[in-house]
Amino acid sequence: MKKLFFLILLFVQSILVFSQDRHNYLIALRETQIVISNNFIIPQKTSSYKNVQFIKAPWKDQILNVYGKQLSITVSNSLIRNIAFSEIVADSTKLKQYDFENLEFQILKNNKILYSWRNIESGFSINDKTTRLQKSENLKAYKILDQILNENDVVKISFRTKGEKPFLNCIIHKVKDDKVPLVCSSIHNPNGVSLETFVEEALSHKKQINYSFYEDWPSLYSAKYEEPIVKVDEKTKIAIFYRPKNYANTKDMLEYRLLENGEPTSETWKKANDFIILHDFKPGKKYVLQVKYRGEKKYITKEFFSEPKWFQNIWLKISFFIFVITLSGFIFLILRNKRMKRLQREQKAKLQFMSAQLNPHFLFNALNSIQGLINSGNIDKSNTYLTDFSKLMRAILDFSDKDVIPLSLEIKALKHYISIEQLRFSFCFDFFIDAEISEATTEVLPMLVQPILENSMRHGISILNENGKLSFKVLKNDKDLIFEILDNGKGFQTNQKFSGKGINITKDRIALFNSSSDKVKIDYLVESNNDGTKTLIIYKNLLNND
Structure with missing residues (x-):
């Protein structure tokens, strides 16, 4: 208390x-x-x-x-x-x-x-x-x-x-602190009087200032009572009066320069007596006045700002910029969508064309097999072959106008094909499908792996007869669907070029599909040695929604 x-x-x-x-x-x-x-x-x-x-x-x-x-x-x-x-x-x-x-x-x-x-x-x-x-x-x-x-x-x-x-x-x-000027007074006229009239006002005001009152004030006094940024416009005129240094001659006592948006408005510092007059402020600008005693390095600053015209308003500029960007983006998306649709139509036509090329290639090989069975006098196998062949032809006709088909139909058609080839080469066949895969809802390119199966049978295990083994698996790895074809044939150099049309058509179909698909991509991988060949067709991200 x-x-x-x-x-x-x-x-x-x-x-x-x-x-x-x-x-x-x-x-x-x-x-x-x-x-x-x-x-x-x-x-x-x-x-x-x-x-x-x-x-x-x-x-x-x-x-x-x-x-x-x-x-x-x-x-x-x-x-x-x-x-x-x-x-x-x-x-x-x-x-x-x-x-x-x-x-x-x-x-x-x-x-x-x-x-x-x-x-x-x-x-x-x-x-x-x-x-x-x-x-x-x-x-x-x-x-x-x-x-x-x-x-x-x-x-x-x-x-x-x-x-x-x-x-x-x-x-x-x-102590004495007069290294930088000290503001004794200022007048501010926003009414748009002429410059000559304002100069007369400034001279009249100067006579009323008691400079001796400010004689011992330290320059840091201005920093202690820092003034806010002054708002000005095109009509504003300002006069600022400074304390004389050591009461010496005030002629050219000061040096000053004005920065407009951070850039000096003149190349050199201007000279002034013990007061400075500022005018001709431009809209939408920020000004900084730097003032020092002549010959000194340190200076004091005073800031001014002028509000922009309506068309200079930063928010209007930002809004216009956003509008232009949005409009450009909208136009870009429309053009990109049209281009993608055109590209998809072209890719679809190419895929259908390649499928049409694949069918005659398969038919040619199948008819050669039938001819071989007939010539060998094996009538029963020929009839069985023709029955399976007709089922396979019906499936191929059903696939001819479709981009993708359910996995269940793809597996059924490939099993018909493998059973036909088994009549000729008597190899052992093993099939497996992952139980987590939905055959009815998962869609794949029709007959994409048929040339790979054909290549494994004709060039890998055909000479082994009943000793030949072919494994066909449909696997799931996270979001990927994998076709794995494995044979125990003599193998080949994976970097060699294929002369057969079937594998080359398959590679082209994969390349075309990848160029037109954003989310799902297909990888084609081959591993081969003297013990056999393993080929992988991987649909990346195909099971993303399962």
């Missing part, structure tokens, strides 16, 4: 009339009050600007930067009523070392003793006519320092209880 009351009291005091100094830094030690006054004070060790900080002993050194020439320090036994404080550091604990009556101070300036240890009452009483401080009842207040400081001067004020070690050091640095 005591701390809250103390805080409220300090804020009440801070809203009273300002003293002659711009900044008053208060160190509150219970009833004892130490006031450091200067035109501008910034604590070195605090990055944020707090009105009140409560700290507890032991005290750290209070290190301050002061920018004004006049430095004064006043010590009192209670708050002085007509001083406003910009910064307050307080410890309200009741320590004996804070007692006003036993307090002593010592002042060093540039490491030389200015005042050796003495009591507070050795200073100037505030009843002195040189002060503007007003005495209240029971108030004891003494000004212990009133000095003119030069640049880089360092003043150290130490406080202690009489005869004991110092408990508080205040180290004050006199």
